[in-house]
Structures are given as C-alpha cells and as structure tokens.
Amino acid sequence: xxxxxxxxxxxxxxxxxCSYTGADLAGTARMTYAPNLRIIRVMCSGRVDPQFIxxxxxxxxxxxxxxxxxxxxxxYQEGNYKALRRHRLLSKMLEQLGIEKERFxxxxxxxxxxxxxxxxxxxxxxxxRKLGPLNLNGGKHEQ
Amino acid sequence: xxxxxxxGKKISVEEGTTILQAAEKLDIxxxxxxxxxxxxxYAACRICVVEIDSGRGPELVTSxxxxxxxxxxxxxxxxxxxxxxxxxxxxxxxRAPAAEPIKELxxxxxxxxxxxxxxxxxxxxILCGLCVRTCENVVGANAISFIDRGMNRxxxxxxxxxxxxxxxxTACAFFCPTEAITVEDLHGRKVIHDELNLGPSTAIRVxxxxxxxxxxxxxxxxxxxxxxxxxxxxxxxxxxxxxxHAAEDEEMEIEVGSIILASGFKSFDPKRIPAYGYxxxxxxxxxxxxxxxxxxxxxxxxxxxxxxxxxxKAVGIVHCVGSRDANYNEYCSRVCCMYSxxxxxxxxxKTSADIYDFYIDMRCFGKGYEEFYHRLLHxxxxxxxxxxxxxxxxxxxxxxxxxLIIRVEDTLLNTVRRIPVDMVVLATGLEPGLDQNxxxxxxxxxxxxxxxxxxxxxxxxxxxxxxxxxxxxxxCQAPRDIPDTVAQAGAAAxxxxxxxxxxxxxxxPITAEIDEELCAxxxxxxxxxxxxxxxxxxxxxxxxxxxxxxxxxxxCVSACPCGASQQKHFRDAQIFAEIExxxxx
Numbered sequence: 001x002x003x004x005x006x007x008x009x010x011x012x013x014x015x016x017x018c019s020y021t022g023a024d025l026a027g028t029a030r031m032t033y034a035p036n037l038r039i040i041r042v043m044c045s046g047r048v049d050p051q052f053i054x055x056x057x058x059x060x061x062x063x064x065x066x067x068x069x070x071x072x073x074x075x076y077q078e079g080n081y082k083a084l085r086r087h088r089l090l091s092k093m094l095e096q097l098g099i100e101k102e103r104f105x106x107x108x109x110x111x112x113x114x115x116x117x118x119x120x121x122x123x124x125x126x127x128x129r130k131l132g133p134l135n136l137n138g139g140k141h142e143q
Numbered sequence: 144x145x146x147x148x149x150x151g152k153k154i155s156v157e158e159g160t161t162i163l164q165a166a167e168k169l170d171i172x173x174x175x176x177x178x179x180x181x182x183x184x185y186a187a188c189r190i191c192v193v194e195i196d197s198g199r200g201p202e203l204v205t206s207x208x209x210x211x212x213x214x215x216x217x218x219x220x221x222x223x224x225x226x227x228x229x230x231x232x233x234x235x236x237x238r239a240p241a242a243e244p245i246k247e248l249x250x251x252x253x254x255x256x257x258x259x260x261x262x263x264x265x266x267x268x269i270l271c272g273l274c275v276r277t278c279e280n281v282v283g284a285n286a287i288s289f290i291d292r293g294m295n296r297x298x299x300x301x302x303x304x305x306x307x308x309x310x311x312x313t314a315c316a317f318f319c320p321t322e323a324i325t326v327e328d329l330h331g332r333k334v335i336h337d338e339l340n341l342g343p344s345t346a347i348r349v350x351x352x353x354x355x356x357x358x359x360x361x362x363x364x365x366x367x368x369x370x371x372x373x374x375x376x377x378x379x380x381x382x383x384x385x386x387x388h389a390a391e392d393e394e395m396e397i398e399v400g401s402i403i404l405a406s407g408f409k410s411f412d413p414k415r416i417p418a419y420g421y422x423x424x425x426x427x428x429x430x431x432x433x434x435x436x437x438x439x440x441x442x443x444x445x446x447x448x449x450x451x452x453x454x455x456k457a458v459g460i461v462h463c464v465g466s467r468d469a470n471y472n473e474y475c476s477r478v479c480c481m482y483s484x485x486x487x488x489x490x491x492x493k494t495s496a497d498i499y500d501f502y503i504d505m506r507c508f509g510k511g512y513e514e515f516y517h518r519l520l521h522x523x524x525x526x527x528x529x530x531x532x533x534x535x536x537x538x539x540x541x542x543x544x545x546x547l548i549i550r551v552e553d554t555l556l557n558t559v560r561r562i563p564v565d566m567v568v569l570a571t572g573l574e575p576g577l578d579q580n581x582x583x584x585x586x587x588x589x590x591x592x593x594x595x596x597x598x599x600x601x602x603x604x605x606x607x608x609x610x611x612x613x614x615x616x617x618x619c620q621a622p623r624d625i626p627d628t629v630a631q632a633g634a635a636a637x638x639x640x641x642x643x644x645x646x647x648x649x650x651x652p653i654t655a656e657i658d659e660e661l662c663a664x665x666x667x668x669x670x671x672x673x674x675x676x677x678x679x680x681x682x683x684x685x686x687x688x689x690x691x692x693x694x695x696x697x698x699c700v701s702a703c704p705c706g707a708s709q710q711k712h713f714r715d716a717q718i719f720a721e722i723e724x725x726x727x728x
Contacts, residue, residue, distance in 0.1 A: 009726065011722065011725065017609055018589070038725040040718065040721050042697065043713060044697055046696055046697065046698035047696060047698065047700060048701060049701035049715065050701075051715070051719075052719075052722065056722050059723055060726045061726075069589075073584075073587075073589060075609060075696075076674075076696030076698070077587070078673050079696045079698050082671065082702075110589060111591075111597055112590065112591040112592045112597060113592070
C-alpha cells in the first residue's frame, strides 16, 4: 500500500470544555480539515484512561490524540496536568510495545482555537500518513 | 472654661481659644487676610487687630493669635481698633494695590486712597507668608521662602529660578488670600489639553458624577501627603473624622451564590499608531478627551477649544483607530461610528467649524442610528470614505500652514487627499481590560481569541460562562454600546437571581460513583480529586464520593486500578464500546 493512498484511522479524545468546543468552532466556522480523526468526547482530558489508548490501538487506530485545555485553563482545575503525566508515561510504554511515540499525541486546544484544531488535525493526519499503517503482530492490523 | 465679653456680649469658651475663634462663635466678624482656620496663626497682615482690656488697661492685639483670658473685655469695633486697622490697611494698599480683597476691605472701612507711596500698582502680594508657611508646614516641600529684606522683600523660590523642590501641588496658590500666586505662574502649563490629562484639580474627589457608591476617594498620585508625608489638612477639616491616610486596601472574603463579571474594557492607546501623532500634536485628542472637553462641567465649560484657547475652524474625526486593523485589533469596536457621529453633531452645534468624518464603513446598526446618520449628512458633515494614513504638520501649500494635515485615500473618489484641519479626534476602539487574563484565571473561565471573555454559547447562553454561577455583562465579553450593555446586564442579573431564587441547586448529573464491592481502599483517588470530594471511610475500608462536591471530571475513574470508580454517562464500558464502534466500517 503506498503512503499516498493510505488514509490513517485516528482516534481523538477531546475534553468537553476546550477541545471539543474548539472542534465545534472549527465546524461552525466551516473550516475544512482532514476527515481522519474520529472524536470521542470525554468530560476532561484527565478522564482518559491509558487503557483507552491501548484499546484504540488494538481496535485498529493508526494514531491517538488527546486534546485538552491549555495548562492553567482546565475546567476541573488540573485534569490536563494529569493527562500530561499519563501521556509521558504511556508514550514510553508504547515505544516498548513497538508503537512509535509519534502515533500518540497530546495537544492543548482551547474553545476559541478552531483554527488550531484544524491545524492539529491536518498535521497529525499527515504525520501518520508518512509513518504508514500501524502493524501490530496478531492484531487486527494484519487483516 | 474662660469667661469673657466681646463687644458687650458674654461668652464662655475653652482655654486656649483665640479671640478670633471666640468672636466667630458669637457671629462677630473680624476681618482677616493671612488667617486660615487650618493653619497656625501668624499675625502678619494685622488686619484682625482688636482692642482688649484684661485688667492691665486697654491694649491693641491681633485677635488671630491672642488667646482668651478670664474676664477679658474685647472691643472689635472700638475707635482705637478701627483706626489701627485702617492704618494697617492703608499700608497694605500701598504695598499691594492690585489685590482684590484689600480693595474690598478698603471700601468696607471707608478708605479711598492711601497716604503712603505706591511702588508697584500691579502688585498683589501682601507678604503675609501664608504660602511660605503652607509650603513648609503643610506640604513639607520648602520650595518657596522670603527673599531679601525690607522694601525688597519678595516671596520666591531660591534665586528666583523654578525650584526642584516644588512638587507642583499648587497649595500655595490655593491658600494665597490675594491671588498673588496663580497656577499659570507656577507651571506655565497650557490652557486646556493638559487639564484633560490632569483631571480634576483636587486630590480628593468622586471618580465620576454618576459613581456608585457616591463616595470620594484620595488620589494618591495627586495627594500631597503621599508625596511628602505632611499636609493631612483634610483630616482636620473633616468633622466626622472620616479620613484616614493610613488606611490600606484590604482583601475581604464574601460568600456569594453567583457572580456577575462586568470588568469592562480598556480604551485603545493611540500612541501605538505613531503616524496619527497622538502625544506629538497637542490638538490630536482621543474620543474620551473630546468627551471631557465637550462636557459642561469640563475644563472649558463645554466649549470646544484648541490647546491655544481658540475655536477650531476645521475638525477631523478619524474612525476605527485600533479597530478593524490587522496590525492592532481585527474586530469592530461597535461603538465608535455612533459616538463619532455624535461628536460631529456636537461640533456642528457648538462651533462653526467644518467637520470631516473619515470612515471605512458606517456601521449604524441600532434603533434610530441610521436616521441619525442621515440627519448628519443633511447637516453638512463631510464624510470621506477611507482609512487615514497619517496626521502631519508639514505644510506643502500656504493654506496648510499651522494646520494639521490629514492624509487619506478617498476610496470613493479614488484619489489621495490632504485635508488641513485644526483638531483631530481619534475614535479609539475598545480593548479587553488589562487584567482580563488574570480575571479569567481566577474565575476559571475562558477567553475568546481577542481576549474578551467567552460566553457559554453565542446564541443560547450569551450571558453564562462555562463555570456555573458566573455570568457576564458588558464590554468584558465583547465591545458593545450602552443600550446593549444595559440589556445584557439585565439578563445577567436575572440569570443570577434565578439561580438564587430557586433555593435549590441542580447537581452535576455527570459525577463519579464508587462501587463498594470493587473498591479495595487504596486511596489513589483521594489524592487525585481536585475538589476534595473523595474521602476514605475507615470503617468500611473504602473511598466515598460526596455528590455535592464532585464536578464529574473523571480523573479518579481513569486512575482507579480496580475499576471501582465509574463516571456516570462515561463509564469505562461505554467508552470501550465507543472505541469499538468507531472502527466499524
């Protein structure tokens, strides 16, 4: 499969208050961006359990995005800091499992940053497109 | 208590009272010049002279600094006292013939001319030293003193040069009984526009006439006490003893049910656009300065005047200063078009000046606004469509001499024009307040890209924020005019009341809950909860969640190693199912 025709499957866990609203803004502002990201809304980026990421990769995701409020802007005071810590730890673990750390991204997108959401979507899709599909032995990717 | 008689009337006063003060209580008027109730008496002018008899025979004393004694008999209008007063006044008339209070006193006492030689018919200073004492004792600056002796004595700063010690408080001019010291003399400051910057001339004032609460405050920038540590005359003057210079700002904790943020805006600083010459040219003023100028209680009494005191013959009003400009603010400030039209109308009404209005688009969106614009079109205001590129004083032709020239591209005529005017009013836009981000952080709310506060929903929840119980009103959310602000503030107030009136509060439906069967009591969640909603129940050996405190962020859920903590509507199983679901082709 050539990388040009490869459409990555991306999963995004977006916090309800900033990034999900930011994505909404990108939509209402009629911005166009890569359609590869499938969004799952969570109340806070701190709600993202590392298991969700692993599950997403297992189910066939080529990349996973966590997006939350900017540091200091968390609706729940500090949930995004917890997401940051978990992201750092899990990135290390993913590498050991043979998943490139570029496939797991953490971004801060505020409710006003529709344009940033557009840019994040596009750049993440491009990056994963270059990396190619994720091939986990015995996973659903081999089909 | 001391008993005495003044002009035949008996009075009993406290010890240490001066004769002048005692007479005042009896409504007996003794003329004074160098006396001020807030300053120590000095007895320099000797106009307050009275005749007394306290058992040692009649004598003449100055009433302002002579204390009362028991059984003293005071005659304020005896022949001897009046003659002495007249003689003193004649000498003062020779010294300061131009002083109004002296002329008045002379008329009162029936003196037509002085027998002594008049040295300078324009002199006003009577050398009473009130100004010197003020500067030394009240202000503590010691900037002026008596210079020379005898006939040559004058009040002056050292060597007659402007003194560095002078803090420009103008207290000397305020206390001068004969108006010999004027503020212009001290500063040489310009007539009007400096006044705009100086604001009201007193350090104690109410912020604006419509201020709520209507309580005066001390402007620390202008107050003498905060410059020199002295003065505090206002403390003496205030009978209620309401003034306390030592008072400091204090932080208070007030428990409330809901909060309305109405922190307002900051006016765009036109110095950021150097080409418009604000700060360089005296007659380039901002909209707020123009408002002050045209205000009936303003420095010119509502007259529209240039900095030299003359009426302008041509005025230019520049729209969109700092607004609709990619270099500064991209948004439209919404209010400038209409207030600029109001200015044009006021200038037309008060002067015969030509008015030029430089606009990009005329945004007359409100009720009656378009009609007002049309009225101005018929009044003869000249509207020029185009953004002003520069305000300059470099004249190219004779009729541009001594004028401010506005360079503008007239987009309707498709040409660049130079328009000479006398005054330029910059319609400065609205910007978010300086501490906008700080406030946003305190209340945990978001700002939109232009740093105005973000509402929960532009149409469905325009006064609510993402934080429950915090509402927005006015220009902290976006630029808006007074009618819109009043309407929005009403909405915010009723939202806040609705919340309080119900008496009950709807809890967050999305909270976390702990399954007692699964919880191992590891207490990881207890330390993670930012709202301290989770407590450990020692008896049961499990953690418990307080529903009223839990905001439902789910941090504890994602950390629970047993899967005991689950978030309603966002259970692990639900999200796993969601993940599976999105990969079904």
